[in-house]
Amino acid sequence: MLSRASGITVKTASRVSPALLARRCYQVPTGTRKVLPIYPPVDPTPSVKNATLLKNLSSIDLKEKLDKDGWRFKLIDKHNKDCIKVGDVIRVIYNKEKCSYDNFVGYILSVDRKEQVQDASVLLRNQVSKVMVEVRVPLFSPLVERVDMLKKADGSRKRNKHYYIRGTKLDVGNLESKLRKKK
Structure with missing residues (x-):
């Protein structure tokens, strides 16, 4: 069975359910029974939000707990x-x-x-x-x-x-x- 995602054709194991394929981008079969999942690349925009979130949390931690007097x-x-x-x-x-x-x-x-x-x-x-x-x-x-x-x-x-x-x-x-x- 062939599966096509992100422009790459990959053989998948016949035992893999369609629900599992929908959840992950595509899978690569190995010589053994194991099927290695390969996830799609992460969208860069959420990491920018996380960076500002981390900066805000660290400044709150700094002002309230670690350095109250400055x-x-x-x-x-x-x-x-x-x-x-x-x-x-x-x-x-x-x-x-x-x-x-x-x-x-x-x-x-x-x-x-x-x-x-x-x-x-x-x-x-x-x-x-x-x-x-x-x-x-x-x-x-x-x-x-x-x-x-x-x-x-x-x-x-x-x-x-x-x-x-x-x-x-x-x-x-x-x-x-x-x-x-x-x-």
């Missing part, structure tokens, strides 16, 4: 003069009621600003008991209570990422002890 968005907003940049030293303070993480002081190696704002994160580096540690902190996580700016970047190193400092004389060392000495 301070997290100000941290990553490039147009804000007080936003965090590569080279800054920050302290991430975690909510003790929700998790048992210790507060972390670190040098910002990279700031990842994503298309979905709530996916933004920061890569921090510090030396903890003579071992270099890197931590990626999602800024919109409900576990993060606040982020304190300890030291702004001096602007001498103008790059988007500071991965090159790893294992060189520019590497950070123990930041907490350095900050205590300066006070």
Whole structure:
């Protein structure tokens, strides 16, 4: 039996019911008993509606749940003069009621600003008991209570990422002890 759909002629198994053929575009028989369904291409117009729907839902989620006060968005907003940049030293303070993480002081190696704002994160580096540690902190996580700016970047190193400092004389060392000495 031959079936014609979308200008392509395909042999279908004789056992396939006409109702099944009407529901799917066409089917391709294999050498075994199985018949593989092949679906028609998706219409592109509904995906545009879904994209705006996803954007609307993510903005509602951002405003109502993740960032009620707006301070997290100000941290990553490039147009804000007080936003965090590569080279800054920050302290991430975690909510003790929700998790048992210790507060972390670190040098910002990279700031990842994503298309979905709530996916933004920061890569921090510090030396903890003579071992270099890197931590990626999602800024919109409900576990993060606040982020304190300890030291702004001096602007001498103008790059988007500071991965090159790893294992060189520019590497950070123990930041907490350095900050205590300066006070």
